[in-house]
Amino acid sequence: MATAAARLRAAGVPDPARDARLLLAHAASVDAARVTLIAPEEIAPEIAERFEQLVALRAVRVPVSQLVGSRAFYGRDFRISREVLDPRPETETLVDLALAAPFDRVLDLGTGSGCILVTLLAERMQATGVGADLSETACLQASANAVLHGVAERAAIIQSDWFDAVEGRFDLIVSNPPYLAATEMADVAPELRDHEPQMALTDGLDGLSVYRIIAETAQSYLTAEGRVMVEIGWQQGAAVCDIFSRAGWASVELAHDLDARPRVVCAAQPA
Template sequence: MSTAQTAAQAMVAATARLRAAGVPDPARDARVLLAHAARIEASRVTLIAPEDLAPEIAERYDHLIALRAIRVPVSHLLGEREFYGRRFKLSRDVLDPRPETETLIEVALSLPFERVLDLGVGSGCILVTLLAERPSATGIGVDLSEAACLQASANAVLHRVEDRADICRSDWFGAVEGKYDLIVANPPYIALDEMPGLAAEVREHEPEMALTDGSDGLEAYRRIAASACDFLHPQGRLILEIGSTQAEAVSALVQAAGLAQVQVIRDLSGHDRVILAQNPA
């Protein structure tokens, strides 16, 4: 990329390169990555558009565009993603937070809670958000991945909830003790035979153990449902994110486990996204 290029020219060239590589919404990504290369807010890109790019910025930008062209996710290139109005630090070791997961947050915040358990804490986006939104609450986040636990702990510190968040390695409920008002989880729900159909950004760059159970996509729900009542206070709630075709199957699992008042909640796109159930004991 020539140093004689203006920022606007560089963005046009980058957009064309990303479009040729089949990247969805290439103009948006070109703009966001230019802002990152120039170390400015994305809203200020227009201000630098007429200016020549400094050589070091042009070099950084070229490198970022090259990586995006081979489908490295933008969030990995930025090292962060916004979720429920907060920025979370990310790495290849954790699932990239999705906007759809904000539906789970809204359901969780619809009623009071003091003690929350996040199964499969990942980046910590769910647990940290819930604690940040409820300053009196405390919680535990568990994950089988030690790297994920470290990432979640870093995000807890970033958002100043570390004194109310206990994050530890556990195979679902294996290392968990006590009772909770709220249990939340966004478990791996992609069936193994669905993995080849995922976008390259997801399939090649996100941790497989956070995406699929290596089976039919329901194994995590079976394990969570089987033990949830043992860890919920009476009237405590279980909130699970699901795949858009799994509402019937997951509802049946939680009902069979003794949970009551099972509801299916849709996301803003109208897809089934969350199962809500209550411990009747």
């Protein structure tokens, strides 16, 4: 583990000791909390080989979640692959805000792994929802996570270019859209730039195009008292609030994450 951590540190991995521990636990098929318990034991050759392969991949900045196949989000483990965006802790702010008021039917645009939709349905046992994504592979991943967490009967996963294949009305529309501008992509971490789906990271333009689509279209898919909540980049608060305000939304508000950074824009259906 010490050798692996040093190798990862030299490769620029942000938390090399933690990652070395997680990868060894995965290679040995034990819980990460038990790694210290097996430390005095001789490691079987096949485990050592698997560990070496995992460390080599992490050294070229393949995300840990892709190597172990899962990521914890809102207290649940979600199956992850390189075809979907890796769920991140800041997105839990969106979930917290969504759960702060009642809803019966929710739409998750750009659902990816399904972490937002599945979490909301798991936390609200009476609710039903739709997860929409342009990627067929992402739809399969979201469906698998819905089954994993016991909400598949209440979750419809559809392949759709934003609202194109969506039908009906919803009490709540949520989205973590691609919000990086094309000019920002060169500066993001290698884990994102090289190993996560580009269509989930950037719109290839100014990073705001999807917010314009949602602001201009979502009112037709909401109930009379419906809400929309979108995750944003921490420097986009004013711009996204302006987009929704200009589109005629009511009660446009900016919420912050646990690091006190602007993270979610919330808006209500106009009266």
